[in-house]
Amino acid sequence: MSKQEAEACCSPVMREPLSAEQSAELARVFKAIGEPVRLRLLSLIASHAGGEACVCDLTGAFELSGPTISHHLKVLREAGVIEGERRGTWIYYRVRPETLRAVSSVLVPAGVEAVTA
């Protein structure tokens, strides 16, 4: 999702039904992270020193080829979960916290306290 969408979409946090449009937008993000390799890639990037990681930092954790990892990173990027910046030979990926906040907030049902960081 775009930064604007991420900031605007999700205030109801399940206190009122999501519209079909909101559901489609949010489901796209959940689908992107609803795959074990991609979710693990996301956690590796989020927890990496400096909050960013290149493919070179990530391949060691998987028995997968570089192109396969790159494909999963592309899916995460297209869903707005991460963003990449080319510096020299490598693209460095970092999490887009506004997207994670947006989808995380949707999952907090009415009357349930959010888990604090």
Added chain:
Amino acid sequence: MSKQEAEACCSPVMREPLSAEQSAELARVFKAIGEPVRLRLLSLIASHAGGEACVCDLTGAFELSGPTISHHLKVLREAGVIEGERRGTWIYYRVRPETLRAVSSVLVPAGVEAVTA
């Protein structure tokens, strides 16, 4: 995920990499809600009066057959996102907040404040 898994799995909240096993368990939940109809069903149940809803309360929001809705509810139930209780003719579904809390907490990256309910 089971109640035990939901309570135990997710304290690192992306401050350290998820293991392959944690990723597989959590991705299953995200995959279940990574589909627009299922995410909308979840929000309809969560926001319904009394925190529970039967298929009879849900079909009106969709141009989908009862069996199709029931299939989506089954996927949500098998992922531990909702639970159902039969009373008379109907099964009443409610959200399992421990599962939502668990997967929501994973999405809060280090240094980012959780959204409070």
